[in-house]
Structure formats: structure tokens, C-alpha cells
Amino acid sequence: MADVHNIDRVTTQRIATKIGPGSKEGKQSPSSPIGIFDSGVGGLTVFRELQRQLPNEDIIYIADTARVPYGGRSPQEIIKINHQIINYLIKQGVKLIIMACGTSSAIAYPVVKDEYKTGIISLIGPGSRAAIQASRNGYVGVIATVGTIESEAYQKRIVELHSDAEVTAVATPLLVPLVEGGFIDADETRRVLKEYLAPIIEKGCDTLILGCTHYPHLAKLIKAVVGPGITLVDPAIRAVEETKKLLTKRSLLKDNSKPAKYTFLVTGSVVQFQDLGSKLMGKPIIGAKQVRL
Known part of the structure; x- marks a missing residue:
């Protein structure tokens, strides 16, 4: 794109x-x-x-x-x-x-x-500012649609705010259809989240921006996957x-x-x-x- x-x-x-x-x-x-x-x-x-x-x-x-x-x-x-x-x-x-x-x-x-x-x-500016304030180690994860990730809007804004920040951005295209389909607590949604969130966890991110407004609907499942050590940021x-x-x-x-x-x-x-x-x-x-x- x-x-x-x-x-x-x-x-x-x-x-x-x-x-x-x-x-x-x-x-x-x-x-x-x-x-x-x-x-x-x-x-x-x-x-x-x-x-x-x-x-x-x-x-x-x-x-x-x-x-x-x-x-x-x-x-x-x-x-x-x-x-x-x-x-x-x-x-x-x-x-x-x-x-x-x-x-x-x-x-x-x-x-x-x-x-x-x-x-x-x-949502980009507010979400980025909230993430920088929340992060303790400067490792920030972002999950969003393909369009958002490929635009690099979050990646660029976060680095503008904190030049030493490390951003791990992951495109998560299946999440919007899952939410729109009502699969909020489905086993398939859990499986997809585990796959998508693995790079965020492996990188050592302590903060995760929910870069699509559909994703806070999945916050409980996301938190269960990433654990208590990662703070979820809702740009809203x-x-x-x-x-x-x-x-x-x-x-x-x-x-x-x-x-x-x-x-x-x-x-x-x-x-x-x-x-x-x-x-x-x-x-x-x-x-x-x-x-x-």
C-alpha cells in the first residue's frame, strides 16, 4: 500500500x-x-x-x-x-x-x-502520546489494520515523540471481521490473537496500542494473552x-x-x-x- x-x-x-x-x-x-x-x-x-x-x-x-x-x-x-x-x-x-x-x-x-x-x-496523536507516557522501557507495540500499519502513522509519531522508542507494529487483518461477526469470546479469536501478539511479547514491549477502535472490544482476550506486564492503550x-x-x-x-x-x-x-x-x-x-x- x-x-x-x-x-x-x-x-x-x-x-x-x-x-x-x-x-x-x-x-x-x-x-x-x-x-x-x-x-x-x-x-x-x-x-x-x-x-x-x-x-x-x-x-x-x-x-x-x-x-x-x-x-x-x-x-x-x-x-x-x-x-x-x-x-x-x-x-x-x-x-x-x-x-x-x-x-x-x-x-x-x-x-x-x-x-x-x-x-x-x-486517534494517532492521542494514542501515541498515551503510549509514550505509559511505557517504562520504551518498547511499544502496535496492532492495527494493514492500512494503518503500512502507513507507518503510529511508528513515525511515536519516534517523533520519543526518539529512542522501539516500535513493534503488527498488522492484524482478521480482528475487525471477527468483531463485526460477533466472535468476541470465540476460541478462533483466541487462537488468532496468540499468533498476532507473539512478536509483541517476544520483543519485550511493555505497552500495546490498540490501533483500531474495534480492538478494545477484545481487550479481555488480549490481556489474557499478553499478561499483566503489558499495558493496553486505548487511544479513545x-x-x-x-x-x-x-x-x-x-x-x-x-x-x-x-x-x-x-x-x-x-x-x-x-x-x-x-x-x-x-x-x-x-x-x-x-x-x-x-x-x-
């Missing part, structure tokens, strides 16, 4: 001209919702963290399940998809967007981050902390005068998303609607 930082500029501009940016960005207010998107149910880990840290905020969540997973797609295709989703969310009047997808954060964020006035939060926690700081800086935090409202939009099967999402969240997700982007 091509390095996102070296994508042909003409190609990128052609994509942007055809399908984004260009959506009208209206006036934002504290009552405007926050937009979150992912290829599927993985971003619900970010949604849950947003609920915990910012319980007053209205949220629009887009699950692009019709195109899950993103990890094996070309950078150009991922950028095109991100423009489509971001433009859609802006039309809904969101005040900030969280890329609740590791692949989008790694590949599309460097391209789209300066194309919009609306703030966009990725730091990403939401940075979301809160940005909203505070822009005076866009919503007060508690009205209950938070949650909207779930799905490009694939609504029933499948609601069933699996409810299982993963431990509470019902209802009222999701299908949308065409």
Missing part, C-alpha cells in the same frame, strides 16, 4: 474536487452535536468514552458497515470515503468530528485535517480528553439543560448493527436508521 504522505498530489486534489471538501460549514453552537464515524461497531468504544467524559453532548454516530473493513482499501479510496462522511456530518450541523477509526486516522486525517473549519480529531480515552479541551477552547461545550440525544446512522444492515452494538455496549441501541452517503 502506498505511503499516504506520498500520494500523488494531483490525484488527491482530483478526489477533493469531485466529492469534497466543499460542504457548507454553518455556524456552530454549544447545542450542536458531535459527529463520530467508523467503518462499523469499532467506533462505539469512542462513543462510550465520549458518553463517560462528556455526558451532556449530543452525538451523531455513522457506522459505514456497507464498506467495512477499511483496512485493505487503497489510500485514495479511504480518503474519498472520509470526504463523503465528513461532508455528510457537516451538513448535519456538527461542531466537531472524531475519526473513530484507526485506518481513517492514519491515512485520511493528514489529507483532510486542514480542509475544513470544523475541528477533526484523529486520550482522544476524547483532547476533544473536551478543544470544545472548551472554542466555548462549544453543551450544558446539562437538555438530555443528551444520540443518533445512529448505518450504511449497511440496521438490524445487524443494533444487535451487535447492543451486545458490545451492554445496553440497547435502538432507532438506528439506514443512510446513503
Whole structure:
């Protein structure tokens, strides 16, 4: 897969001209919702963290399940998809967007981050900073999709933050399909995790970034494989902390005068998303609607 930082500029501009940016960005207010998107149910880990840290905020969540997973797609295709989703969310009047997808954060964020006035939060920077702070020996592991690993987004950012850091990055392409298929506690998932995590353990990493938002759903299984000596880092926690700081800086935090409202939009099967999402969240997700982007 091509390095996102070296994508042909003409190609990128052609994509942007055809399908984004260009959506009208209206006036934002504290009552405007926050937009979150992912290829599927993985971003619900970010949604849950947003609920915990910012319980007053209205949220629009887009699950692009019709195109899950993103990890094996070309950078150009991922950028095109991100423009489509971001433009859609802006039309809904969101005040900030969280890329609740590791692949989008790694590949599309460097391209789209300066194309919009609306703030966009990725997971790479927050996850890398959290890992450097958590590591005691400077050996950091990363598991993520093929697209994220081949972009080297985490590897480069971690070394920028700590020049002596040693990064062991492992592509784990089977994990997203396993989560989306509901195989959260299956023997097959355990077997796959043992194989994927072996290089992390062998290298002596003391910190492991869960570089895809689907992976915190597997945190218990991952912890059982790596043992107590490796700290798991969920980038969502730091990403939401940075979301809160940005909203505070822009005076866009919503007060508690009205209950938070949650909207779930799905490009694939609504029933499948609601069933699996409810299982993963431990509470019902209802009222999701299908949308065409």
C-alpha cells in the first residue's frame, strides 16, 4: 500500500474536487452535536468514552458497515470515503468530528485535517502520546489494520515523540471481521490473537496500542494473552480528553439543560448493527436508521 504522505498530489486534489471538501460549514453552537464515524461497531468504544467524559453532548454516530473493513482499501479510496462522511456530518450541523477509526486516522486525517473549519480529531496523536507516557522501557507495540500499519502513522509519531522508542507494529487483518461477526469470546479469536501478539511479547514491549477502535472490544482476550506486564492503550480515552479541551477552547461545550440525544446512522444492515452494538455496549441501541452517503 502506498505511503499516504506520498500520494500523488494531483490525484488527491482530483478526489477533493469531485466529492469534497466543499460542504457548507454553518455556524456552530454549544447545542450542536458531535459527529463520530467508523467503518462499523469499532467506533462505539469512542462513543462510550465520549458518553463517560462528556455526558451532556449530543452525538451523531455513522457506522459505514456497507464498506467495512477499511483496512485493505487503497489510500485514495479511504480518503474519498472520509470526504463523503465528513461532508455528510457537516451538513448535519456538527461542531466537531472524531475519526473513530484507526485506518481513517492514519491515512485520511493528514489529507483532510486542514480542509475544513470544523475541528477533526484523529486517534494517532492521542494514542501515541498515551503510549509514550505509559511505557517504562520504551518498547511499544502496535496492532492495527494493514492500512494503518503500512502507513507507518503510529511508528513515525511515536519516534517523533520519543526518539529512542522501539516500535513493534503488527498488522492484524482478521480482528475487525471477527468483531463485526460477533466472535468476541470465540476460541478462533483466541487462537488468532496468540499468533498476532507473539512478536509483541517476544520483543519485550511493555505497552500495546490498540490501533483500531474495534480492538478494545477484545481487550479481555488480549490481556489474557499478553499478561499483566503489558499495558493496553486505548487511544479513545486520550482522544476524547483532547476533544473536551478543544470544545472548551472554542466555548462549544453543551450544558446539562437538555438530555443528551444520540443518533445512529448505518450504511449497511440496521438490524445487524443494533444487535451487535447492543451486545458490545451492554445496553440497547435502538432507532438506528439506514443512510446513503
